Amino acid sequence: MNNPEVFYLFGVAAVLILIAGLYSIIMTNNLVRVLIGVEILIKAVTVLIIVAGHFANRMALAQVIVISVIVIEVVVTAVAAGVILGLFKHEKSLSVRIVENLKG
Amino acid sequence: MNGDFQLAIAVILLICLGLSALWTVMTRRLIYAVAGLAVTSAFVTILMFTMEAPLAGAFELSVCAGLIPAIFLSVISMVRKHTSQTLRAQALEQIRRFWLLPVIIVAVGIVLLLTRLPTPVAPAPLAPENAKKVLWNARSADLLGQITILLAGAFAVVVLLKGPRDE
Numbered sequence: 001m002n003n004p005e006v007f008y009l010f011g012v013a014a015v016l017i018l019i020a021g022l023y024s025i026i027m028t029n030n031l032v033r034v035l036i037g038v039e040i041l042i043k044a045v046t047v048l049i050i051v052a053g054h055f056a057n058r059m060a061l062a063q064v065i066v067i068s069v070i071v072i073e074v075v076v077t078a079v080a081a082g083v084i085l086g087l088f089k090h091e092k093s094l095s096v097r098i099v100e101n102l103k104g
Numbered sequence: 105m106n107g108d109f110q111l112a113i114a115v116i117l118l119i120c121l122g123l124s125a126l127w128t129v130m131t132r133r134l135i136y137a138v139a140g141l142a143v144t145s146a147f148v149t150i151l152m153f154t155m156e157a158p159l160a161g162a163f164e165l166s167v168c169a170g171l172i173p174a175i176f177l178s179v180i181s182m183v184r185k186h187t188s189q190t191l192r193a194q195a196l197e198q199i200r201r202f203w204l205l206p207v208i209i210v211a212v213g214i215v216l217l218l219t220r221l222p223t224p225v226a227p228a229p230l231a232p233e234n235a236k237k238v239l240w241n242a243r244s245a246d247l248l249g250q251i252t253i254l255l256a257g258a259f260a261v262v263v264l265l266k267g268p269r270d271e
Binding site: 004006007008009010011013015016017019020021023024027029030032033035036039040043044046047050051053055056057058059060061062063064066067070071072073074075076078079081082083084085086088 | 111115118122125126137138141144148151152155157159160163164167168172176179180182183197201213216217220221223224232234235239242243249253256257260264265
């Protein structure tokens, strides 16, 4: 399975998942859906790191980098969820528009 | 295992992964989106195990398919419920915004598969490495960074979720 054709196939799949995440972030009006779009983006990056590690025969390094990505992902999700809840307490809405009206 | 069989499994996994990601993004209810996210993580985990990355796969399954959906569910449970009318309006809005996404994905997929961009040449095989040794010896600075980020995240969540101070 370690040939350029398979690597290309996985790369195309990662790009398509990346497009889905980006489209979700751009088009949605809901803050939770924006966060889900970010998660989808991170999934695409994770797939690409693992496939690149497999292709380059550096699987151990790829696993370590993926673990770092997962740790950062969970912290980002937790903090963003806290921010979303804080905004909902103040504004009673999950709309992206409320972020545009913030000070600064 | 046969190479063609492995390739067939990889292609099936990639198709399932793409479809679950598309479902996550396009579904109208947030609960279904969170379930789709967990399923996507499960497919990524299977992909990791087929690519001989069990350590990362275990992390992905426990954290991304377990903890993160739990965080999302707790957020969704704390926000306001929808009425049936707002739910219907939201579904129509979702269809209006996202009908173009499958078309874009299919078009980009066909273009990328037909144009066949150049791929890097695979390097010479190295001696097999142990992930735990790489983590503890070669990338030990990453551990410090991860601990710092976890502490900062915990502190941020505590500050954000703290109730108003009694006057």
